[in-house]
Amino acid sequence: MAETVALAFGAWLHPSLLLILGTLAIPFLRGRVQQGYRLLLALVFLWVVWTIAPGTYGSLRFLGLDLVAGRVDTLSLVFAYVFSLITVIGTIYSLHVKDNVQHVAAFLYAAAAVGVVLAGDLVTLYVFWELMMLASVWLIWRRRTPQSYAAGMRYLLVHSASGMLLLGGIALFYFQTGSLAFEQIDIAGPAFYLILIGFMINAAVPPLHAWLSDAYPEATVTGAIFLSALTTKTAVYVLIRGFPGTELLIWMGAVMALWGVVYAVLANDIRRLLAYHIISQVGYMVAGVGMGTAIALNGSAAHAFTHILYKALLFMGAGAVIHMTGKSKLTELGGLYKYMPYTFLLYMIGAFSISAFPLFSGFVSKTMVLEAAAVDYRMWIWLMLSMASAGTFLHTGLKLPYFTFLGKDSGRRPQEAPWNMLLAMAIAAFFCVFIGVYPAWLYGLLPAPVDYNAYTLDHLFWELQLLLFTGLGFFVLLKHVGGEARISLDTDWLYRRALPATARRVRDRGGAAWQGLLTLARRGIAGFVTGLARHHGPGSLLAGTWPTGSMVLWVAIILAGSLLIYYV
Template sequence: MQSGWWLHPSIFLILGALVIPFLKGTVQQGYRVALALAFIFIVFQTQAGVYGQFSVAGLEFVTGRADKLSLAFAYVFSLITLIATIYSLHVKDNIQHVSALIYAAAATGVAFAGDLLTLYVFWEMMMLASVWLIWRRNTPTAYTAGYRYLLVHAVSGVMLLAGIVLQYGETGSMAFEQMQATGTAFYLILIGFLINAAVPPLHAWLSDAYPESTITGAIFLSALTTKTAVYTLIRGFPGTEFLIWMGVVMALWGVVYAVLANDIRRLLAYHIISQVGYMVAGVGMGTAIALNGATAHAFTHILYKSVLFMGAGAVIHMTGKSKLTELGGIYKYMPLTFVLYMIGAASISAFPLFSGFVSKTMVVEAAAVDKLAWVWLLLSMASAGTFLHTGLKLPYFTFLSKDAGLRPAEAPWNMLLAMGIAAFFCIFIGVYPAWLYSFMPAPVEYNAYSAGHLFWELQLLLFTGLGFFLMLKHLGGERKLSVDTDWVYRKLAPIVVFGISDVVRQSWRGFITAMQKRLGNIWQSMGQTYGSNGPIGQTWSIGLTTVWVVFFVALYGLYILLF
């Protein structure tokens, strides 16, 4: 369907963000909220169709392709932009505000991109904007984590660009549609997307960088990068079977490392990896129910994960502490933060009447329908682990356990308001899932509240909760470091690089020393032969010189006569 003129929401938000540094105080705060509201309005007013279509040198570009799938992601991206903007109203950092909004605009641009080159431009814009949300924390660990984040995503961009070039060479088209597994381009583009989706072993950038980001920047980070990657996988690689098992590995990997985490935002970061695993597995299954489940779970995950990160951020903002071993007993001083956090915890744990229940169970049900028994079982295990750590361990040791002597005030009003808006959607979607299902790319024929689903999920939650309290003394945070795959480029790579450099440096020094010695020997030999004391360097007598001259002149004359 060809459509007419369209104001691209991403362009609108980028241009609006550039005005922010010229405003101050409450005027700037009001402007930022108004800009986010206008962004929501433009996105929700967008009708299905093709926009911004043009050709250059034979290349066809579609800067705006709006359909059910792209609109579902654009809707939730615009909602989280407003929520995160409200959450950050107290922050006075223009670079952070501008970067965050450009980041959100770029993610929305990816969702609307109808061709691969447009997607690539917005993909790289996301990387360049989002890294500032890490660096602006202005700590040494934030700077180094940001550089590593930038390096990993630069690799993702290179892979994607190489794949796009090869894809055009193989097909003559730049259209971003379902990819055919016929050549190198397929795998290069897939790897580029998998890096941003944080699929192990390419995942550690997330748990490395997100805990070091700014408190408000983490809300944008938790919502956008991995979910744009999920969108691109749904669009380009549905039914790619090995993604099923990659998703299962993600779901379990994140849960296992969350067990070991002591930093509250690192624990939540690992659960991003785990929850995205459900989406990736759904993409791999490729059926209508699985793709609807992946899309729905991305939508609900953005909202409930924002509640969790906002709750953790409020604790860090008010206490200055981020480790479970340093927290405890603060529910009396931050009761609203605690209650709102628990709404997000109930959602991610898939409690009935909360949003995670109506989306996560759809992916698990898709595995059951496809008779993938092991996938169903392992995803159910991961769900139990999620409740154990995000729903029980983190809130217990942060808010309820032994008093750590902290006496924080309640979080600022804007933080609570933002958490409240996101928490409302967590409950609203859980109670009325038809609203969410209406956005899905295919008609939804799924009833989350069947007796079987309710019985199984409540049973799973009950026994997980029982296990938590029986093993409570073994589940607290510990002052230890967990080694993940980022060890390869954080520790091993420098050792290897510097080790090779030392070997090369020593070899070069040995070569130079040997050459100097060899040249010295040659020079000494020449001196002995041609020097003043050598046989050739000695002064000849006039008579002997005359004899040799006459001899050579005679030879020359004989040559002339004969030839």
């Protein structure tokens, strides 16, 4: 067996294995040496991923199962490319952080994400899927607050459920088909739905989404960059691979897109607002998967690529504000553009990208999904996604920057963010503009040939019109769109409030009932003992009547009963 594995991997080193092994040295390094090593490791990881040739690698037979650790094609590569790129950007952004646990967790998380998109079988996918969960939760816990610990525990429970569903689905799939190959899952029965639900949880599809808006705002400033980029997008990849054309996903994606922007209206925490817009933007990708056409699947992959970069840029801008001010509420911020002008400028590039402004990356990917809905004659889906696009600009492009950087001066006088944070933001901003100006570069990476032009008069006119009227509405209603100092519970109300309250009520009522039962039992036992003492004690009637004591009486009674039973 060992010889088989060695032959299978002899000519190829899995990028995830490279990053995992390289991570082992991080705890033993200090200072600038460690900073340089982490950056070098991330760059080598990027180079290895971008130089992989399409093909099948790491095939082996283990315990009677045919496993493929490295299936490299155009679909897996487009996700692996951007995962490795964001690993470099996130590493630069975190150079100033002195927390080995956080650095190790981030690299293991990135390695696991690439492992998922390169997995050629469901068992390998499951192993990396679980490694993602175990690594990513530390990026929440390492903020070291009571809120982050509680959010991390809830995150862990939800994703453990996802893993259990996925494992159960894989087992049923294998028993039903005799194969573990990870291709389109088109069988009928429980296996199909168990695997689909496991994937949908990680994609944050409502009502299975609240873990994201619960956990991401509580993560560390640098850890949130990796979180915003990896978990939901690996879920988009597996949905594209395993469930293209699943009609249910079209409507679930459209609901996601609107759900996120509606709850962003209620958000006061800047990272919670951005987290809800992750749900909204992933909705476009999920809807594209459900449509299943070539342009729709290309649009989902392209939007995942651009989303990782501009969403990371937005989280980096928000993280820089939190790092320099210690505040994260819209109601506590304002007027920061004077003191953090570069952060403000770079954030706005991300805001223009997510809002699908022409010449920015979101425009060339989001309009592709909208076009897929239009050419497929899905009018209501197109309308719902367009409405969500307006909401995105309203909150991420206008509300958050206005009340954070502009608006009423909060009296805070922070310094500009550290150079490494600004450099990481600048790299992400460059790609947001580069892809928007030259979309052919991104289109050339997509899994199917692209016959689409984002810069037609129809697309430009519609998008500019949408943005113009959204901006006008924002300033007309400016007094009513600001943040409010409150937390709005989502479906997580069920496990944050309802279930604990129910458990406490059951415990309290059950405790009272149990005490009643114990009281009755004690009284019954006491009465029984008292009766025995009254009839069989030294001064009892029986003891006084028969000098030989009650034992002879009971022996006689038992003997008579036995004879009666025997003869009857």
